[in-house]
Amino acid sequence: MDIATIIGLVAGSVLIVASIILGGAPLVFVNFPSVLIVFGGTIATALIRFGMNDVLNSMSVAAKTFSTRLGKPQQIIQEIVNLANIARKNGLIVLEQQPIEDTFLKKAVMYCVDGHEAEFIDEVLRKEVSLTAERHEVGKNVFAAMGNAAPAFGMIGTLIGLVQMLSNMADPNSIGPSMAVALLTTLYGAVIANLVCLPMADKLGLRSEEEQRNRKLIIEGVLGILKGLNPRVMEEFLQTFLPPKDRVSSEKK
Amino acid sequence: MDIATIIGLVAGSVLIVASIILGGAPLVFVNFPSVLIVFGGTIATALIRFGMNDVLNSMSVAAKTFSTRLGKPQQIIQEIVNLANIARKNGLIVLEQQPIEDTFLKKAVMYCVDGHEAEFIDEVLRKEVSLTAERHEVGKNVFAAMGNAAPAFGMIGTLIGLVQMLSNMADPNSIGPSMAVALLTTLYGAVIANLVCLPMADKLGLRSEEEQRNRKLIIEGVLGILKGLNPRVMEEFLQTFLPPKDRVSSEKK
């Protein structure tokens, strides 16, 4: 679970809901047709832009961002160094029986165990990294496009409401409530865009970068294991990929 | 037929029309002069920017995007592998009689049958790919420019309506309806831009990328046939152009 994303979404929602409830009459803020036009319109244009597959894909990518947490580079380095130690003592073949959580590391180790050449492993793994990055990029683009569309459909809904109100002002007492309803779509659009879509788009982008960094670490590490590098040398080498404050030499432990 | 685009356009339109009808008095939203100034102004500036040819061209490119559906890369690979098998058994010349749906693949195969050299075929096909991409780019630019112009002309229309209303406020009862009419152009501009033009511009851009990817697949495949590559080797090679989840090895079938 990516806790910061959850905290951010929950905190933002709570703040908005609280300030609505504190104002009294929270039901004024619930209007199904308004939800429909903003949410529906946003999804509709995402379909036009990206097609069904990419939209669904982006949802699953986002869900995965919620539910999984990226391993910290430091942990990955420790795991690789452990594997290197084992491989040194007992040979590459033993690695097959090691429990490895990270699926990418698992796959990389399997390539080694299967006896593929370093060059082949490097190429295949790099290709997979870039393909995953591409899929994340699409997810980011879908959320960014929805973040741009939501306020526009909020404004369209408000304009429709205003035209309806203005063309029928027989009862002056209904002006206020009608305009309140008209403004709801703008509010919905702003919340969808600024609390959900745009931050998620940025998140997916950053997450993709982090994942790529982790995976490049794994590729370097596994190639090192294959070459039979000294585990301690390898640890130091992999550490150079991290910012200084994150570097932990195994001796200090 | 590109179904997602249709679904998106229809769903978006239905949502907007429904919320208009639900508000009663839908005829208030129909105003021919307002349509004229927004739609006409948008087209007029597109003519200034791009000239007649490019504007018509972009319409035909958009229409083609609606009416045709891009082949899936997986199907294209299968078709190429089939052709490779046939060519292996019966020689290149037989390919001429094969029914090939994709016009670009058809043309590429014909070049092989005609006995052109690999280098020539590669160059000619690549040039065609980049020229088609250029035309799609123009189509995208035209829609993007119209998507930017439509809200501007919506605002111009609203400003004209406001000035007319404000300069003649003898009858207070007419203020509401006059302002409703004035806002219509802004509404039209927002809908044209956000439901049609901007999503279509993005769509044409993405479609162009997909088409280029397909065609590069075809070029690689046809060159492979020409070299007499083993069909199974070729399939695996072409598969590396696809994201992992889309890869289907022919054995699994």
Place this chain on the structure above:
Amino acid sequence: MDIATIIGLVAGSVLIVASIILGGAPLVFVNFPSVLIVFGGTIATALIRFGMNDVLNSMSVAAKTFSTRLGKPQQIIQEIVNLANIARKNGLIVLEQQPIEDTFLKKAVMYCVDGHEAEFIDEVLRKEVSLTAERHEVGKNVFAAMGNAAPAFGMIGTLIGLVQMLSNMADPNSIGPSMAVALLTTLYGAVIANLVCLPMADKLGLRSEEEQRNRKLIIEGVLGILKGLNPRVMEEFLQTFLPPKDRVSSEKK
């Protein structure tokens, strides 16, 4: 005459004027001080940004875009092929007496007739192409800057009008008309920017690209003539610079 630009400007203006006249009392929309502040302010900032020379230059570039029409690449190719045929039969020197409309082609041919070397001609002509492109770029930038300044000065005019109206609301009946006048500058700014300046900026950019493409065609063609290439070979070679649908082989005629 570049017809599309004219049609666009006329059609856009007619639509705006028509919707003003249809609303009755068109004279409300004519206000000389408002014209002055928007138009004058826009020109004033263009002077600060670019200086007198560049502003005047951009006007002349724009005027030239109106009054001349770029030759179609196909026609240029035909003309070059004709010249190549003549040069083949009667020698380069005869080309001097050929009537050539396009001034750039004329100049290029003259360089050949004068016996300059291919390398020199290539360099001189390329330099001229890039210098013309630079001047067009300035023209584009001036119009784009005016397109950004016009709405800003429209807003400044409206703010001045609003402050004047609000600080003196003794007579409630004057509020409407005063506000109508205040909004006029915003309307002027929006029309100047969206109907004239921004489309013209894009137009000059596109036109510059087309002109460069034509001139590169001419350079290639003239160098071909100098080398004594077979006219039919040359035609085919020059055709590869065009999109497929524009290619016309001379045999089909």
Place this chain on the structure above:
Amino acid sequence: MDIATIIGLVAGSVLIVASIILGGAPLVFVNFPSVLIVFGGTIATALIRFGMNDVLNSMSVAAKTFSTRLGKPQQIIQEIVNLANIARKNGLIVLEQQPIEDTFLKKAVMYCVDGHEAEFIDEVLRKEVSLTAERHEVGKNVFAAMGNAAPAFGMIGTLIGLVQMLSNMADPNSIGPSMAVALLTTLYGAVIANLVCLPMADKLGLRSEEEQRNRKLIIEGVLGILKGLNPRVMEEFLQTFLPPKDRVSSEKK
């Protein structure tokens, strides 16, 4: 202490507070729920985008920008030249006992004293420079994202207030004060963004550039000491990295 940043923040705040107090009834401008929704929402989306670590990091980076002042390049050059003189007379080993304020220079000198090779020192120090730059980049991005989110949440708060006010207009006297409160969030958002977040983002970016320039100066200087360059030659060489008006030759002193 970076005085300009402090002066700017204090002056901007004083101006805003003063103009609030001069208007009488400053307490109208203090509204805790409004603070909560704007500030909380801005932080919440920063958490979604960047995660807890990066947000805290950016705060500490910003705090460090306040509390420390970058050494001027000229002073750094003087210090390096002094060290070079000492090293020339008494050998590299003596540098260990020199008091060096700048931690990066200290570390660089220690590498020399420890007898590492020039190539190694160069690589290690450059890596550290680029990693610090990366962390500053994140700080800049966090502030920029908050600067974009704050006005959005200001608008969300205002929309909530407007809907509440409009849906309950029984008492006309409460309209003014309700709308005043509704506008507060927009005001808060604008101040947070334009006085704090966006300028801080730019500041961090510029500061990072300056720090990088200083550190490159240090790397060049320390490598020069290691090579045993003549201090005067080195001073002149390092001066070439500065703009002319900042160059001070040691003779003039």
Place this chain on the structure above:
Amino acid sequence: MDIATIIGLVAGSVLIVASIILGGAPLVFVNFPSVLIVFGGTIATALIRFGMNDVLNSMSVAAKTFSTRLGKPQQIIQEIVNLANIARKNGLIVLEQQPIEDTFLKKAVMYCVDGHEAEFIDEVLRKEVSLTAERHEVGKNVFAAMGNAAPAFGMIGTLIGLVQMLSNMADPNSIGPSMAVALLTTLYGAVIANLVCLPMADKLGLRSEEEQRNRKLIIEGVLGILKGLNPRVMEEFLQTFLPPKDRVSSEKK
């Protein structure tokens, strides 16, 4: 004196002041606290972003742009050709006594007279060109940042005024004038940004480019003098840096 900049600033100011005076009661537009919050806030954020030095620097760069006029490339070429003629007849050493207005040309010539090598002169002069360009870049950035901050502080001032007005609507007659004052800051911000800061930012950018072009001309010319090039050849060579219409061969004079 750069006349176009002066004309632009004066004309823009006159237009705005005139339209204020024509509306009667111009004193309504003068409000010292409003000036303070917009101007002060804009300067304050510039201090945060750039620090004291860069802000003062940008003012001096702007002042210099007003007070000096760049030499025309054609004049510079003539001056260089004259110097080349003199150097040819009487030797390089005589150049020392020639009166040279342009300080950069003067310095370049002095390097020649002092007997430095071409390579050294080239390097030193190029470095100075790029450092001046950097300082101009900072000036441009400061003005652009102030151009973005001014409207924001205008809006902040207006929001403060609106909140004050809305929270105290006891006397309906004061609403108009209060709102007029509130709008003043928005007006100030728009004028500062669109008439002064943004155009000046663009101006400094363009000016910097022109100055760089002139100085590159001077570098080429002085290196030519040093090599003892034939003055006429050199003139023709330097002319190729100019757009065709600016080229004047000395014979035509």
